[in-house]
Amino acid sequence: MRIVIFQESKVMDYHTGEEVAFPQEPSAVTVGSYDGVHAGHRKIIGQMVKTASTLKLRSVVVTFEPHPRQVVNRDPSGRLKLLTLLEEKAMLIERLGVEWLFVVRFDNVFAARSSESFIQEVLVDRIGAKSIVIGYDHGFGRDRKGGVNTLCSMAEQNHFEVNVVDEVRLGSEHFSSTRIRTLLREGDIKEANLFLGSSYLISGKVVHGNKKGRKIGFPTVNIEIESSDKLLPKLGVYIATTVIDGCEFKAMMNIGVRPTVAADSAPVVEAYILGHSGDLYGKVLTFQLLERLRDEMRFSSFEALREQLRKDKKSVEQYQK
Numbered sequence: 001m002r003i004v005i006f007q008e009s010k011v012m013d014y015h016t017g018e019e020v021a022f023p024q025e026p027s028a029v030t031v032g033s034y035d036g037v038h039a040g041h042r043k044i045i046g047q048m049v050k051t052a053s054t055l056k057l058r059s060v061v062v063t064f065e066p067h068p069r070q071v072v073n074r075d076p077s078g079r080l081k082l083l084t085l086l087e088e089k090a091m092l093i094e095r096l097g098v099e100w101l102f103v104v105r106f107d108n109v110f111a112a113r114s115s116e117s118f119i120q121e122v123l124v125d126r127i128g129a130k131s132i133v134i135g136y137d138h139g140f141g142r143d144r145k146g147g148v149n150t151l152c153s154m155a156e157q158n159h160f161e162v163n164v165v166d167e168v169r170l171g172s173e174h175f176s177s178t179r180i181r182t183l184l185r186e187g188d189i190k191e192a193n194l195f196l197g198s199s200y201l202i203s204g205k206v207v208h209g210n211k212k213g214r215k216i217g218f219p220t221v222n223i224e225i226e227s228s229d230k231l232l233p234k235l236g237v238y239i240a241t242t243v244i245d246g247c248e249f250k251a252m253m254n255i256g257v258r259p260t261v262a263a264d265s266a267p268v269v270e271a272y273i274l275g276h277s278g279d280l281y282g283k284v285l286t287f288q289l290l291e292r293l294r295d296e297m298r299f300s301s302f303e304a305l306r307e308q309l310r311k312d313k314k315s316v317e318q319y320q321k
Contacts, residue, residue: 001090001093001094001098001099001100001101002099002100002101003015003090003100003101003103004020004022004100004101004102004103005017005065005103005105006102006103006104006105006122006126007104007105008105014101014103022102022126022127023128024125024126024127024128025058025127025128026055026057026058026128026130027052027057027058027059027060027100027127027128027129027130027131028048028049028051028052028055028057028058028059028060028129028130028131028132028133029048029060029061029062029123029127029129029131029132029133030044030045030047030048030060030061030062030132030133030134031061031062031063031123031132031134031138031140032044032061032062032063032135032138033063033064033067033068033069033177034061034063034084034089034093035067035082035083035084035089035177036083036084036177036180036196037084037089037092037093037096037196038083038175038176038177038180038195038196038197039168039170039175039195039196039197040135040167040168040174040175040176041175042096042197043165043168044133044134044135044165045061045093045096045098045133046096047133047163047165048061048098048131048133048163049096049097049098051131051133051163052099052131055130055131057130057131058099058100058128059097059098059099059100060098060099060100060101060102060127060129061093061098061100061101061102062102062104062122062123062127063089063101063102063103063104064103064104064106065086065103065104065105065106066106066229067080067082067106067229068106068111070229071106071107071108071111072108072111079229080229081181081229081230081231082227082229082230082231083177083180083181083184083196083200083231084201085203085226085227085229085230086103087203087226088201088203088286091201091286092198092201102127104122111142112142113141113142114141114142114145114146115140115141115142115145115146115147115150116141116146116150116154117141118140118141118146119141119146119150119151119154119158120154120158123160124158124160129158129160130159130160130161131160131161131162131163132151132155132160132161132162132163133163133165134147134148134151134162134163134164134165135164135165135167136148136164136165136166136167137167148162148164170194170195173195175195179195180192180195180196181231183195184200184231184233184234185231185233185234186234187233187234187236187292188292189233189238189289189290189291189292190290190291190292192233193289193290198288199241199288199289199290200233200288200289201286201287201288201289202223202225202230202232202240202253202269202286202287202289203223203225203226203284203285203286203287204223204224204225204226204269204284204285205223205224205226205282205283205284206221206222206223206224206280206281206282206283206284206285207222207223207224207281208222208281209222209268209270210261212261213261213270213272215302216302216305216306216309217306217309218272218306218309218313219272220254220270220271220272221270221271221273221280221285222268222269222270223269223270223271223285223287225269232255232267232269233255233289233292234255234292235255235256235257235267235295235296236254236255236256236292236293236294236295236296237252237253237254237255237292237293237294237295237296237312238252238253238254238255238289238290238291238292238293239251239252239253239289239290239291239292239293239315239316239319240252240253240271240287240288240289240290241287241288241290242271242273242285242286242287242288243286244273244276244280244283244285249273249274249275249276250273250274250275250316250317250319251271251272251273251274251287251316252271252272252274252293252309252312252313252315252316253269253270253271253287253289254268254269254270254271254296255267255268255269255296256268256296257296258270258296259296259297259298260297260298260299260302260305261302261305271285271287272309272313274313274316274317290319290321291319293312293315293316294312
């Protein structure tokens with residue numbers, strides 16, 4: 001999948017930042033923030049990919065960076081935390097068979113654009129939309145005034161079709177990124193994963209830590225999260241997996257302030273990877289969180305901590321997906 005950034009009418013390669021050719025071409029398109037790429041999102045994107053294949057169109061997901069709510073909805077309780085940073089979102093979208101991820105740099109100028117202008121100038125004139133797949137309740141453009149009715153009113157004149165995807169529910173509950181954020185803050189990783197349709201991801205670069213873990217027989221990798229916008233679940237110990245050089249390893253991940261060994265002021269993410277040895281410094285690892293084992297605890301001694309870690313390790317070893 002190719003990732004491009006759209007900013008001030010220019011299209012640039014995501015990895016190099018250099019301006020690239022992005023020809024207008026008959027395309028199947030869907031538009032959304034797609035934070036988390038949850039099961040509801042996957043149905044919409046999957047329908048778009050299917051439509052592209054059937055009609056022999058290019059498949060394009062249009063998304064926004066930063067998240068529009070971080071620009072236009074100044075929440076007094078704090079900046080919106082994200083389920084997926086851009087590279088995590090791209091990883092999940094690529095798995096769905098999408099050819100292009102078209103990332104719009106979202107700022108106050110772009111936010112002021114009308115929905116009609118966005119459809120005409122970006123989706124039709126710049127991309128070449130011939131089929132637009134959209135969720136039943138999706139809103140876009142200035143003040144989110146655009147939606148299904150806006151698209152339908154412009155479809156005939158601009159020679160594109162509109163495909164509306166119905167609501168998706170898990171039991172009686174609506175799929176939403178907001179609901180998933182709540183579950184993660186509560187530590188309910190298994191329920192959050194059901195709504196996501198896959199395991200929650202935490203990605204980051206392996207950096208040097210205080211190396212106290214290796215002194216008690218549990219050397220950990222310290223994970224530097226790319227952005228503070230990433231939503232970390234409730235502090236505690238989690239069962240996780242990660243892939244290193246094509247091989248999957250189980251891991252026990254601690255998200256917390258490490259009260260026994262360091263008493264950090266801000267949460268730290270570290271993981272003990274079972275069955276792996278070797279230098280991982282500088283590598284970017286992606287962990288899938290599977291289950292929450294317990295709360296983070298303060299122990300009276302390193303020996304008490306070591307004994308608990310032995311129990312945690314056994315739980316991880318015995319865990320079956």
